Amino acid sequence: MALAVLKFKGKNRNQFNLLAFSTLFSFLIAGCSSIKLKTFEYPDPVDTNSREISYQDKKTYSINDAVFADNQFDGARLNDFTQVNDSTFQVTILPENEPINKSPHYAFRIWSSQPQTLYVQLNYPTTKHRYVPKLSTDGEHWKPIDSMNYQLIDSAKNALLRLNVENKKLWVSAQELKTSVEASNWSKQIANHKDVRFKTIGKSKLKRDLVGLDIYNGNPENKELIVILSRQHPPEVSGYLAMQSFVEEILKENRLQKDFRTNYRILVFPLLNPDGVDLGHWRHNAGGIDLNRDWAYYRQEEIKTIVNFIVNTAKASKNKVILGLDFHSTQEDLYYSFSDDMHSEIYPFKDYWMGAIDDALPNYTPDDQPFPLSQPISKGWFFKQFNAESLTYEIGDETPRDFIKLKAQVAAREMMKLLILR
Ligand SMILES: [Zn+2]
Numbered sequence: 224m225a226l227a228v229l230k231f232k233g234k235n236r237n238q239f240n241l242l243a244f245s246t247l248f249s250f251l252i253a254g255c256s257s258i259k260l261k262t263f264e265y266p267d268p269v270d271t272n273s274r275e276i277s278y279q280d281k282k283t284y285s286i287n288d289a290v291f292a293d294n295q296f297d298g299a300r301l302n303d304f305t306q307v308n309d310s311t312f313q314v315t316i317l318p319e320n321e322p323i324n325k326s327p328h329y330a331f332r333i334w335s336s337q338p339q340t341l342y343v344q345l346n347y348p349t350t351k352h353r354y355v356p357k358l359s360t361d362g363e364h365w366k367p368i369d370s371m372n373y374q375l376i377d378s379a380k381n382a383l384l385r386l387n388v389e390n391k392k393l394w395v396s397a398q399e400l401k402t403s404v405e406a407s408n409w410s411k412q413i414a415n416h417k418d419v420r421f422k423t424i425g426k427s428k429l430k431r432d433l434v435g436l437d438i439y440n441g442n443p444e445n446k447e448l449i450v451i452l453s454r455q456h457p458p459e460v461s462g463y464l465a466m467q468s469f470v471e472e473i474l475k476e477n478r479l480q481k482d483f484r485t486n487y488r489i490l491v492f493p494l495l496n497p498d499g500v501d502l503g504h505w506r507h508n509a510g511g512i513d514l515n516r517d518w519a520y521y522r523q524e525e526i527k528t529i530v531n532f533i534v535n536t537a538k539a540s541k542n543k544v545i546l547g548l549d550f551h552s553t554q555e556d557l558y559y560s561f562s563d564d565m566h567s568e569i570y571p572f573k574d575y576w577m578g579a580i581d582d583a584l585p586n587y588t589p590d591d592q593p594f595p596l597s598q599p600i601s602k603g604w605f606f607k608q609f610n611a612e613s614l615t616y617e618i619g620d621e622t623p624r625d626f627i628k629l630k631a632q633v634a635a636r637e638m639m640k641l642l643i644l645r
Contacts, residue, residue: 258534258537258538258609259534260521260530260531260534260608261607261608262519262520262521263518263519263599263603263604263607263608264519265519265596265597265598265599265603266596266597267597267598268519268598268599269513269516269517269519269598269599271512271513271516271517271520271522271523271599272512272522273428273510273511273512273522273523274320274510274511274512275320275511276319276320276502276504276507276509276510276511277317277319277320278502279294279299279300279301279302279502279503280302281294281295281299282294282295283295284301284303284304286304286305286306286312287306288336289335289336289337290306290312290333290334290335290336290341290388291333291334291335292304292312292314292331292332292333292334293331293332293392294330294331294332294503296330296332296362296400297400297402297403297404297500297501298330298396298400298401298402298500298501298503299330299331299503300316300328300329300330300331300397300503300504300505301314301315301316301329301330301331302315302316302317303315304331307344310339310340310341310342311341311342311343311344312333312341312342312343312344313343313344313346314329314331314343314344314345314346315346315348316328316329316345316346316347317348317349318349318350318504318505318506319499319502319504319505319506319507319511320507320511321349323505323506323507324456324505324506324513325350325351325353326353326456326458326459326505326506327347327350327351327352327353327354327397327505328354328397328398328457328458328503328504328505329345329354329395329396329397329503330394330395330396330397330400330503331394331395331396332392332393332394332395333386333388333392333393333395334388334389334390334391334392334393335388335389335390336390337389337390338387338388338389338390339387339388339389340385340386340387340388341385341386341387341388342383342384342385342386343383343384343385343386343395344376344381344382344383344384345381345382345383345384346381347380347381351379351380351381352375352379352380352381352382353397353620354397354398354458354620354621355367355368355373355620355621356368356373356382356384356395356396356397357395357396357397357398357399358386358393358394358395359393359394359396359399359400360391360392360393360394361394362394362400365394365396365399365400367621368384371385372384372385372386373385397458398458398460398461398620399460399464401454401460401463401464401500402500402501403431403432403494403497403500403501406434406454406463406493406494406497406500407432407434407494409467409493410434410436410493413436413470413471413474414436416438416474417440418438418439418440418474418484419436419437419438419474420436420437420438421434421435421436422434422435422436422437423435424492424528424529424532425524425528425529425532426524426528427496427497427498427508427509427524427525428498428508428509428510428523428524428525429498429509431497431498431501432497433492433494433495433497433525433528433529434492434493434494435490435491435492435529435532436470436489436490436491436492436493437488437489437490437536438470438473438474438484438488438489438490438491439484439485439487439488439489440481440484440485441485443488443540443542444540444541444542445540445541445542446486446487446488446540446542447486447487447488447542447543447544447545447642448487448488448489448490448536448537448542448543448544448545449487449488449489449490449544449545449546449547449548449642450489450490450491450492450533450544450546450547450548450605451466451469451470451489451490451491451492451547451548451550452492452495452529452547452548452549452550452601453466453491453492453493453494453495453549453550454466454493454494454495454496454500454550455495455496455513455514455515455549455551455601456496456499456506456513456514456515456551456552457496457499457500457502457503457504457505457506458505458506458552459550459551459552460552461552461618461619461620461621461622461624461627462550462551462552462616462617462618463493463494463550463552464618464624464627464628464631465550465616465618465627465628465630465631466491466493466550466616466631467493467631468627468628468631468632468635469548469550469616469631469632469634469635470489470491470493470635472631472632472635472636473489473635473639479636479639479640479643480639482639482643483639483642483643486642486643487642487643488540488542490532490533490536492529495514495525495526495529496508496514496525499514508523508525510522510523510524514526515549515551515600515601516598516599516600517599518530518599518600518601518603518604519599519604520599530604530608534608537609543568543609544605544608544609544611545567545568545569545609545611545612545642546569546572546605546611546612546613546638546642547601547602547604547605547609547611547612547613547614548613548614548616549600549601549602549613549614549615549616550616550618551615551616551617551618552617552618552619552620553617553618553619553620554619554620555590555617555619555622556590556617556618556619556622556630557589557590557591557592557617558573558577558589558590558591558592558614558615558616558617559592559593559594559602559614559615559617560573560577560591560592560593560594560614560615561573561593561596561602561606561612561613562593562594562595563593564595565595565596565606567606567610567611567612567613568609568610568611568612569611569612569642569645570612572612572641572642573591573612573614575641576634576637576638576641577589577591579637579640579641580630580633580634580637583633583636583637584629584630584633587626587630600615601613601615602614602615616634
């Protein structure tokens, strides 16, 4: 790729020395080396050998044949359902194993023989409530519970919901349910685009498909490669929604997008942890492990499969991996980036990118949170394996869904502009 001319149009980026940026690019890219999957040491290593998980008892709970709750669907998490008094019921939510991150996912259906208003306590014996309940009558269309019908109790450890129930199942979930079937359907629909190839790249521990999307126009050889990851952590649906909008933006038929797909190759892995998602896990895969701590020795099937696929793909087509984006969710929107001493192949791309997103969204300032590599997470792997830039793209649990989409579209466009004008 021609790198002699570097232009960043239309934005004020005078805080950087463009000439130095360009020279550095050219110098580094000239030094392509052969690709081989390596293992890595980190200051805070994590034992990612499989650990036991407990499975939920999948069943319908019946209280006096009048009030019912169940967890018999993918993504469900309901460990017990009991009656407290005439109108109040208790839902117990437990993790797949411990220790575990405080991301207590729940999802269940509730109904009654007669229409009535019930109170439901969400009870967390091992942690505290986090996610605002989302309600649905069909498992597909969701909206957050009305704040009038929702309060924190027990010093914010648990939550109390007021629900109108009837003889039709009401879905109550920590986040919109996005199961492995949804991810697969979305991926197949995306793959109707002529520049997208749908690939089943392997299987999870419990033999669910690991899906990849391979995006480019023309010949894949020698294109630089961008990798997009999502859903290592099952409840992180807001990050997954951002990933979907980000990818959809790349596939639009405008000049920018077409040029980008002609010049770059993009590998998308929409759902890295299908077992954890379908089992309603809080954090881990079916091996009981946080997959985003397994990017040093690849002991879990899902990570082993994906890193091998990325490395082999890049090797076969002489692609240089320059950027890895990993979509997650946390309390609020932010970007976990590299600390300033880490200079990737495309340094200082991140600073330009954050600046461009900032300029394009007047009421939003990107929260850039650089931090050093201490644990074996995907962000570090891209840097250590390929000297690629990488960011963890974090979306708040309750960030308005229309803003998630808008910001992802803007972020995708600004990324494409910056990379294409290099
Ligand atoms: Zn995460």
